[in-house]
Amino acid sequence: MNKTGKLFLYDRGTIGSGPTQTLQISKAGVFIGVDAYSSVTNMLYVPNPNDSASGTYKHGLVALKFGTGCTLSLAWQATVGVNKSSVASPIVANGVVYYGDGMKDQVFAFDAKTGVQLWNSGSTITGSVYATPTVADGMLFAGAWDHKLYAFAPSS
Numbered sequence: 001m002n003k004t005g006k007l008f009l010y011d012r013g014t015i016g017s018g019p020t021q022t023l024q025i026s027k028a029g030v031f032i033g034v035d036a037y038s039s040v041t042n043m044l045y046v047p048n049p050n051d052s053a054s055g056t057y058k059h060g061l062v063a064l065k066f067g068t069g070c071t072l073s074l075a076w077q078a079t080v081g082v083n084k085s086s087v088a089s090p091i092v093a094n095g096v097v098y099y100g101d102g103m104k105d106q107v108f109a110f111d112a113k114t115g116v117q118l119w120n121s122g123s124t125i126t127g128s129v130y131a132t133p134t135v136a137d138g139m140l141f142a143g144a145w146d147h148k149l150y151a152f153a154p155s156s
Helices: 012-017
Strands: 006-009 021-024 036-038 043-048 060-066 072-078 091-093 096-100 107-111 117-120 134-136 139-143 149-152
Touching: 036 091, 043 072, 043 096, 060 096, 091 134, 107 139
Parallel strands: none
Antiparallel strands: 006 021, 036 043, 043 060, 060 072, 091 096, 096 107, 107 117, 134 139, 139 149
8 A cells, every 4th residue: 555545466476577456546645554365255455545536446445356367356345434534454353354444433344255344333432443453352452542442242
């Protein structure tokens, strides 16, 4: 990811030859963060703070699938949060992608294969969520700008 709004894909054996694919995911500006990859779904999950100029990619979470020739294409996207706002990097665990939407004070859980929203934190969190959520011992942890650490467990 690059502040130009571009996502670059390289072949690690030929990095010196330049990127093998470039996707204009976002408008220039705040397109920073870390993508999450799942070897189970063979997909890359990209936090996107801005709608792309072309309208192809929307703000929120963008899921890209690997196809023929190791190229990326859009699998699904979840338009959540505020357009033109910093967002959290996603994390994938047990077939679920967790994502903090920045200044809208929410954490979301999406089915990693389909993008179907499984859960969101609602109004529980009272501060912006810019840090990557963490999954440990069956619980989801999210830090927010209200100086609190939130812990969520599956309902029984």
